[in-house]
Amino acid sequence: MRYLFQSGRILAFCFAGEVLHAVLPLPVPASVYGLLLLLLALCSGIVRPEQVRETGLFLTGIFPLLFVPAAAGVMELWAELGAMLLPAVIATVPVTVLVFAAAGRTTQALIHRKEKTQNEISV
Known part of the structure; x- marks a missing residue:
């Protein structure tokens, strides 16, 4: 319930x-x-x-299972998507790198902030 x-x-x-x-x-x-x-x-x-x-x-x-239908749809339309593959890769790679960098910087900032707060509390 x-x-x-x-x-x-x-x-x-x-x-x-x-x-x-x-x-x-x-x-x-x-x-x-x-x-x-x-x-x-x-x-x-x-x-x-x-x-x-x-x-x-x-x-x-179960989140990964939710991508299975989308992946099957991409495989079904692969011939049509083949013409757009190079532009998609050119657009996807830099954005992926930027997302990784932003996520890493955010995580580092949050860890640093948490450590700083813990140090202030222990003093």
């Missing part, structure tokens, strides 16, 4: 994201709106992490 209520909470934020996507004239996917709303609710304390933890862990555990 716990999973049902946790799934319901997550789905409520997905639905709110769909509503925002329909109402706001921005080119932002509804899923992004839903994730941002859930993040804001978690940060503000409206939703406590334990209220969505088990279902969230389950969903992140």
Whole structure:
């Protein structure tokens, strides 16, 4: 029963994201709106992490399976995509490097910030 209520909470934020996507004239996917709303609710304390933890862990555990249909679709349309392969690689490689660099810098900054906070507390 716990999973049902946790799934319901997550789905409520997905639905709110769909509503925002329909109402706001921005080119932002509804899923992004839903994730941002859930993040804001978690940060503000409206939703406590334990209220969505088990279902969230389950969903992140099966996340790779969600890419299987997309991969099958790409393989089915490979002939059409072959003409766009070089531009796609040229666009994808630099963006991937930038994402890795940004994620690494953010992680380093957060670790440094945490260590600094812990050092200030221990002094």
